Amino acid sequence: MFIVDSHCHLDALDYENLHQNMDDVIAKAKARGVQHLLTIGVTLSRFEKQRDALAHHDAVSLACGVHPLDLDDEPYDQQRLLELARHKKVIAIGEIGLDYYYSADNKALQQDIFASQIQVANQLDKPVIIHTRAAGDDTIQLLRDNQAQKCGGVIHCFTETMAFAKQALDLDFYISCSGIVTFKNAEEIRDVIRYVPADRLLVETDSPYLAPVPYRGKQNQPAYTREVCEYVASLKGMTVAEFAQQSTENFERLFKIQVQ
Numbered sequence: 623m624f625i626v627d628s629h630c631h632l633d634a635l636d637y638e639n640l641h642q643n644m645d646d647v648i649a650k651a652k653a654r655g656v657q658h659l660l661t662i663g664v665t666l667s668r669f670e671k672q673r674d675a676l677a678h679h680d681a682v683s684l685a686c687g688v689h690p691l692d693l694d695d696e697p698y699d700q701q702r703l704l705e706l707a708r709h710k711k712v713i714a715i716g717e718i719g720l721d722y723y724y725s726a727d728n729k730a731l732q733q734d735i736f737a738s739q740i741q742v743a744n745q746l747d748k749p750v751i752i753h754t755r756a757a758g759d760d761t762i763q764l765l766r767d768n769q770a771q772k773c774g775g776v777i778h779c780f781t782e783t784m785a786f787a788k789q790a791l792d793l794d795f796y797i798s799c800s801g802i803v804t805f806k807n808a809e810e811i812r813d814v815i816r817y818v819p820a821d822r823l824l825v826e827t828d829s830p831y832l833a834p835v836p837y838r839g840k841q842n843q844p845a846y847t848r849e850v851c852e853y854v855a856s857l858k859g860m861t862v863a864e865f866a867q868q869s870t871e872n873f874e875r876l877f878k879i880q881v882q
């Protein structure tokens with residue numbers, strides 16, 4: 623079995639109590655068939671630390687970008703992003719996007735920085751990884767206005783509506799499922815996942831957040847992509863092996879990388 627965790631934050635796991643180090647996390651994931659990980663940047667400084675820590679790991683790819691809730695950490699610098707994101711282990715610009723749920727007072731700033739990062743993605747021809755919360759219409763609008771269908775991308779940790787999913791699919795975007803899809807009250811999300819073609823789906827943990835059932839409430843880790851994969855396979859009427867293969871191929875197609 624070859625499963626890919628298309629979205630984790632390896633630098634945010636608990637290395638005091640749960641894991642010895644990143645090698646330990648990667649080994650636990652591989653033991654469950656989760657053989658490739660994409661770890662996400664939320665600020666450029668945190669990206670640089672992950673890049674240096676993971677330089678020798680072929681099983682891990684990197685995304686570089688500034689998260690809409692981390693804009694205060696350091697001044698946004700498009701040129702620095704452009705230079706850092708050229709690194710050959712960087713396969714995506716992300717995560718980037720809009721979050722009006724936790725941060726409603728700086729919408730214009732979020733939009734400017736989001737647009738700027740889509741432009742970098744187009745310039746480098748690397749796909750975008752999108753975070754969107756309580757901002758669906760503006761997210762779609764900015765993706766359209768900045769020609770994000772050129773670089774392509776994925777709506778990570780999908781929690782939006784069917785209408786949003788259809789608009790994202792029209793932009794040739796992919797949809798990524800996190801452990802949320804296993805939650806009891808997630809019936810609307812399950813309907814969307816049943817609707818999205820199997821060749822447009824990715825799976826992720828978003829660890830350390832959002833552990834799937836039966837680990838809900840515990841800290842999430844890449845190994846648990848296995849549970850998300852099993853659950854989505856059942857929604858799609860596929861075996862786990864079939865859906866693992868399909869979603870891995872989707873990952874390879876979107877990010878223009880060979881991982882198997």
Ligand SMILES: [Zn+2]
Pocket residue numbers: 629630631662717828
């Ligand atoms: Zn994330």
